[in-house]
Amino acid sequence: MEFSDLMPAIAGMTWKHLVMIGVGLTLIYLAIKKNYEPTLLLPMGFGAILANIPYSAVLTQEDSVIKGALDVFFDAGIATEVFPLLIFIAIGAMIDFSPLFQRPILLLFGAAAQFGIFVTMVLATLFGFSIFEAASIGIIGAADGPTSIIVANIMAPELLGPISVAAYSYMALVPIIQPPIIRLLTSKKERLMRMQSDTNKKVSKTTLVMFPILITVLAGLIAPSSLPLIGFLMFGNLIRECGVLNSLSKSAQNELANLVTLLLGITIASTMQAEQFVRLDTIFILGLGIFAFVFDTAGGVLFAKLMNLFLPEDKKVNPMVGACGISAFPMSARVIHGMGRKEDPPNYLLMPAISTNVGGQIGSVIVGGLILLLVPLFAG
Amino acid sequence: MNEAFMLALKISGIGLAGVFLFMTIFYFVIIGIDKLFPHEDDLKEKTHPQLNDTNNNNS
Numbered sequence: 001m002e003f004s005d006l007m008p009a010i011a012g013m014t015w016k017h018l019v020m021i022g023v024g025l026t027l028i029y030l031a032i033k034k035n036y037e038p039t040l041l042l043p044m045g046f047g048a049i050l051a052n053i054p055y056s057a058v059l060t061q062e063d064s065v066i067k068g069a070l071d072v073f074f075d076a077g078i079a080t081e082v083f084p085l086l087i088f089i090a091i092g093a094m095i096d097f098s099p100l101f102q103r104p105i106l107l108l109f110g111a112a113a114q115f116g117i118f119v120t121m122v123l124a125t126l127f128g129f130s131i132f133e134a135a136s137i138g139i140i141g142a143a144d145g146p147t148s149i150i151v152a153n154i155m156a157p158e159l160l161g162p163i164s165v166a167a168y169s170y171m172a173l174v175p176i177i178q179p180p181i182i183r184l185l186t187s188k189k190e191r192l193m194r195m196q197s198d199t200n201k202k203v204s205k206t207t208l209v210m211f212p213i214l215i216t217v218l219a220g221l222i223a224p225s226s227l228p229l230i231g232f233l234m235f236g237n238l239i240r241e242c243g244v245l246n247s248l249s250k251s252a253q254n255e256l257a258n259l260v261t262l263l264l265g266i267t268i269a270s271t272m273q274a275e276q277f278v279r280l281d282t283i284f285i286l287g288l289g290i291f292a293f294v295f296d297t298a299g300g301v302l303f304a305k306l307m308n309l310f311l312p313e314d315k316k317v318n319p320m321v322g323a324c325g326i327s328a329f330p331m332s333a334r335v336i337h338g339m340g341r342k343e344d345p346p347n348y349l350l351m352p353a354i355s356t357n358v359g360g361q362i363g364s365v366i367v368g369g370l371i372l373l374l375v376p377l378f379a380g
Numbered sequence: 381m382n383e384a385f386m387l388a389l390k391i392s393g394i395g396l397a398g399v400f401l402f403m404t405i406f407y408f409v410i411i412g413i414d415k416l417f418p419h420e421d422d423l424k425e426k427t428h429p430q431l432n433d434t435n436n437n438n439s
Contacts, residue, residue: 108404121391131391203419218409223398371395
């Protein structure tokens with residue numbers, strides 16, 4: 001009997017497997033020690049270790065008749081898009097859209113701060129990625145994990161692992177990535193700007209119930225491909241706002257979100273196998289993901305500066321708030337509020353920042369839907 | 381420039397315009413439904429402004 005028959009896992013271990021186990025340990029370290037998106041990075045890190053022990057039975061092996069558990073989860077939850085869509089229901093149930101009604105114009109930043117997605121998509125094609133791969137890489141900039149997973153799964157399933165890792169890791173790095181970009185693009189005077197917000201404005205229940213329904217119908221009529229994304233988000237929100245499903249709303253916000261996040265994280269790890277992950281492309285994807293994030297932030301800030309040229313004095317927007325147009329909610333809003341208070345302690349930017357951040361959540365989902373519509377349409 | 385690059389440029393232009401179009405439509409939806417279904421307090425203020433004045437005077 002040979003050693004490889006007795007200890008196949010040890011005999012089959014390569015340097016690539018060891019690199020991936022190191023990646024898994026790093027993700028677990030970031031989750032526990034740095035508190036970076038622990039709900040996702042910890043399951044992903046542990047899953048990466050599980051998936052990179054040679055002949056691991058959590059993955060389907062060639063000579064086995066039993067399917068590996070991670071492959072079963074993947075086929076059931078990711079390939080079918082069920083897990084990310086369930087996460088959208090949970091997110092929808094968590095979002096309060098009423099801040100948007102205080103100053104609806106801030107919704108436009110949810111569009112401007114998607115700029116980096118498209119710039120990155122163009123850039124990625126110069127690195128030799130196909131248009132489908134480039135679009136999937138660009139969407140990392142949306143700072144929206146479920147949207148990134150859905151787009152990558154449809155357009156470039158072979159890149160799903162690195163794209164998911166990049167999307168969730170960078171979401172956690174918003175407090176590190178955004179402030180230097182914002183400081184670079186704004187003057188001290190601009191950062192000190194105060195914004196008037198109508199915090200006393202109340203929104204009727206009918207309005208809050210009508211909003212998710214109307215948005216779903218309109219989005220569906222214009223871009224039906226966006227319906228799974230926007231529809232499930234708005235369904236979750238309708239459960240929250242209708243007032244007769246409080247128990248379901250709480251379940252969606254807590255139990256559903258927790259359970260699906262747990263399964264999503266560990267299942268994504270099945271795409272982090274050494275042969276697929278340890279490649280030069282992965283480094284490009286991680287780099288381009290940062291680029292998308294930076295340009296999304298810049299897009300929001302510069303759009304605010306542009307808008308200020310046309311807005312009356314009392315309606316001007318602090319350009320820092322434009323950076324909240326990304327989807328990382330509520331982290332981005334908190335970061336901007338913190339930056340505002342650091343410059344000028346009595347300057348409370350939280351409400352406009354939250355409004356913009358909510359707009360960013362809608363914007364990222366719309367961009368996901370548009371990419372799913374436009375790329376196959378033009379690329380054939 | 382390769383074909384994918386030109387395609388990406390085209391899709392980016394249309395995509396960015398599309399997001400702005402969506403958001404502009406949603407902006408008008410928000411304005412519209414907020415006007416159509418105002419909060420009860422706002423409605424009272426509009427139909428009985430004197431009530432609000434009285435309250436303010438009393439305080």
